[in-house]
Amino acid sequence: MSAEEFPTTTVHGREVPYDPEQLRKIAEHPCYSEKACHTFGRCHLPVAPKCNIQCNYCIRDFDCVNESRPGVTSKVLSPGESLDLVRRVVREYPYVKVIGIAGPGEPLANSDTFETLRLVHEEFPKLIMCISTNGLLLPESIDELDRYGVGTITVTLNAIDPAIGEKIYSHVTYEGKTYHGREAAEILLSQQLKGIEMAVAKKMFVKINTVYIPGINDEHIVDIAKKVSEMGAYTFNVIPLIPQYKFADIVPPTPKEKKEMQDACARYIKQMRHCARCRSDAIGKLGQDVQSCIYRKDETE
Template identity: 80%
Template sequence: MADEYRTATVQGREVPYDPEQLRKISEHPCYSDKACHAFGRCHVPVAPKCNIQCNYCIRDFDCVNESRPGVTSRVLSPPEEALDLVRNVVREYPYVKVVGIAGPGEPLANPETFEALKLIHEEFPHLIMCISTNGLALPESIEELAKYDVGNVTVTLNAVDPAIGEKIYSWVEYDGKKYHGREAAELLLAQQMKGGIEMAVAKKMFVKINTVYIPPGINDEHIPEIAKKVGGEMGAFTFNVIPLIPQYKFAAITPPTPKEKREMQDRCEPYIKQMRHCARCRADAIGKLGQDVQSCVYQQMKDEKKE
């Protein structure tokens, strides 16, 4: 092995990465269970619109005590506000190494996402750039993401069978047209798989798969098949089983217990590395996992504007 390469342990085997690739694992709190104790992330909420409607997703309210995807106390606009936020965070919290855009809607459905990525990457090229997406617009966005050195991509993938996917999504909007039912699920899956995930892996981006665990009889018995497909066949790096938060059309579903979640992770472990320390972060989360400081950051920015 060449001297400039080091290794990371993936599924029990040593895999060679160059130092920059290794940094995108070892300093990213979502990609390394060790990094989450030492390093933090800054989620930049610049993306309000979404291009799909999941049956478990609602973004109409916010409480400071909520910790779940899709929640933010405010949307930063224009994108220059995102740059101001990152400047503030880097100055006050130097352990933050990752800047991510995770909503509150679908980042790739909002041009403000790319404007913010450009500004932040130009001023802070050393920060690890990260995106979280449903994957619908990922194929046509790959080149621009690569241009801004987005090296870590999370794709929410809840089914690799359209018959299951159509139970999870109300509609999908693509190229100005709304799709429903099986047609919507097939379109989304095609974009996610051979489109987005395959292209991201080919670009040597680290791909994390988020799968919402929805019992009973929605996608619960299907999840190991998803793990096998993305890990064993497609080269995704890590897999995150997220228990359903009951709301919207799935409000009456009883979510899986912590024991059931662990058992599901164990079933998926043979195919792909499991992320077992997920904090189900808000779209405006800042700090280490479980030690969020966004309220302090935003208050400080507000106070500085008054001065």
């Protein structure tokens, strides 16, 4: 296959082809390919407990083995412990091809994230390195992520209008100062868009997560999908609200409403329709997590 035949993305108005190594990352990444989710797995390393924003739908105060949602982990690992875990996972579960850091806080606000990426990438350069982020620190982190082989990035982007964003975020802490209200939403949005643009320019695959919050951003989600498509994002994931914290009284969208939203967004960008809302310590195929087996075995040895 010639370079001209590879799928392309638009960067600053020009078409940029993906090379075979990039296409392999899509073919083996269960979040980016619905086919891959039946064959390949991921290993989330919970090394990032600190967060630099407070979302009105997010609470991370407890863990339950039956709890499957972002921000939940049984324990926080050190970079060294994470490397040991990766060694074990690739030995016992060779179908795991993706190493991701998705919390339980904000990965880019924790120095252990970068040390973990370095250690794992140096020993396992063929594994797909993945980050999930709120995007606040993405612009200043992009070169280091690129250096450690991160080729897939998920950005949670819930609004491209600060008037809506200020309803979703309680505060944003940036460069040592905490911001609230419209100013917080403006800073976060500016950084998110800049970071997405920089990631696409480096030919990283960008997935956008948008939490579907009825009465807050539901009339706005299609606009988000259209915007990120124009920026070159690869895929878009509509995530129904889990009612908790300040949004505990909001009724989440029904499966029918979620599908209708996905269908509306699909006019602009490829939809991820198989999201399992993974824990920060998830290991295995989507919907077939094995981390409890690993930790239970540790306790009995």
